[in-house]
Amino acid sequence: MLSELSSLINSKVPNAKAEVINPEEGSLGEGSILVAPESIYAVCEFLKTNDKYSFNALQVISGVDYLECIEVNYMLGNFDVNNPRQLILKTKLTDRVNPRLDSVCGLWHAANYQERECYDMLGVTFNNHPDHRRILCPDDWEGFPLRKDYMTQKYYRDMEVFPDDKMNYEEREFIVRQKQMEEDLKKRMLERGM
Amino acid sequence: MQDGIVLAKADELLNWGRKNSLWPMTFGLACCAIEMMATGASKYDLERFGCGAFMATPRRADLMIVAGTVTLKMATRVKVLYEQMAEPKYVISMGSCANKGGPYWQHGYHVLKGVDEVVPVDVYVPGCPPRPEALIEGIMTLQKKMASERLLADKWVKNA
Numbered sequence: 001m002l003s004e005l006s007s008l009i010n011s012k013v014p015n016a017k018a019e020v021i022n023p024e025e026g027s028l029g030e031g032s033i034l035v036a037p038e039s040i041y042a043v044c045e046f047l048k049t050n051d052k053y054s055f056n057a058l059q060v061i062s063g064v065d066y067l068e069c070i071e072v073n074y075m076l077g078n079f080d081v082n083n084p085r086q087l088i089l090k091t092k093l094t095d096r097v098n099p100r101l102d103s104v105c106g107l108w109h110a111a112n113y114q115e116r117e118c119y120d121m122l123g124v125t126f127n128n129h130p131d132h133r134r135i136l137c138p139d140d141w142e143g144f145p146l147r148k149d150y151m152t153q154k155y156y157r158d159m160e161v162f163p164d165d166k167m168n169y170e171e172r173e174f175i176v177r178q179k180q181m182e183e184d185l186k187k188r189m190l191e192r193g194m
Numbered sequence: 195m196q197d198g199i200v201l202a203k204a205d206e207l208l209n210w211g212r213k214n215s216l217w218p219m220t221f222g223l224a225c226c227a228i229e230m231m232a233t234g235a236s237k238y239d240l241e242r243f244g245c246g247a248f249m250a251t252p253r254r255a256d257l258m259i260v261a262g263t264v265t266l267k268m269a270t271r272v273k274v275l276y277e278q279m280a281e282p283k284y285v286i287s288m289g290s291c292a293n294k295g296g297p298y299w300q301h302g303y304h305v306l307k308g309v310d311e312v313v314p315v316d317v318y319v320p321g322c323p324p325r326p327e328a329l330i331e332g333i334m335t336l337q338k339k340m341a342s343e344r345l346l347a348d349k350w351v352k353n354a
Contacts, residue, residue, distance in 0.1 A: 138266070159306060160307075160311070161303060162307065163311065166294065167299075
């Protein structure tokens with residue numbers, strides 16, 4: 001179904017660049033279709049309205065930060081009793097500073113909150129979103145928590161996020177990692193000196 | 195008791211009344227609130243301690259049970275609710291999250307590391323979540339603390 005669907009998308013939506021991603025050998029999971037981020041609205045519109053493989057439900061929009069790109073996943077479904085199906089649609093945004101995508105709120109109302117969450121956690125801006133603001137974090141929060149390079153702010157409205165007198169910094173992971181790196185460096189220096 | 199005379203210190207009489215009609219605020223943040231509700235329900239029956247009248251507004255309540263994770267977003271609201279309560283007011287911090295951040299203590303970027311950062315806490319109840327017995331013990335500890343308070347005496351001495 002996936003290869004047929006991707007060739008259908010390519011024939012109906014120009015510049016979609018749809019390709020099938022199959023799960024690696026020996027690993028579990030379903031295959032997915034990767035499309036170009038500029039054509040996401042057109043692809044979704046096609047997937048919703050075509051006759052053969054229509055997807056009338058948007059189940060999830062989620063995001064993944066892979067450092068080199070931010071991937072946004074759409075899980076579409078159709079709960080047709082005779083032919084239930086679902087599809088994982090992926091798109092990759094290479095611009096980490098200002099990632100932008102077209103909103104699919106016009107097609108599925110369910111996209112509203114999901115896109116807001118994606119914006120809140122990963123900072124993906126959705127064009128033409130009817131209510132584009134954070135959903136979980138406070139409105140004046142800084143940064144996007146699910147980014148790999150996220151640094152927690154020191155204060156939020158005069159409240160210290162990690163108060164020094166309450167934290168056990170020796171046990172915090174990155175300090176431990178940093179100490180290990182320092183020791184490794186010392187060892188290497190010693191070896192060279194010897 | 196008819197035509198009888200009871201002699202008591204004014205402070206102790208007031209304290210006796212206050213500690214046995216402790217009205218908590220209807221206020222739950224996370225899973226600890228489920229235990230708090232269980233404490234208020236018939237099996238554990240908080241009303242035995244005069245503490246079962248959960249008030250729907252902070253203005254009528256004199257005890258805030260902070261039951262659950264206090265996120266930074268909620269912390270501002272917790273502070274507002276505490277300031278809306280009338281004096282004298284008390285706070286019980288219920289559960290590990292409200293005490294010290296709980297499981298979010300180390301990496302929780304969004305969790306306040308203990309509700310005592312924003313409001314003064316009278317009694318800490320440890321547990322994750324604490325059983326109803328633990329909350330009842332916390333409330334009884336608070337009642338003991340209230341019984342030893344001398345609000346009138348302090349006020350008169352201060353203003354003398």
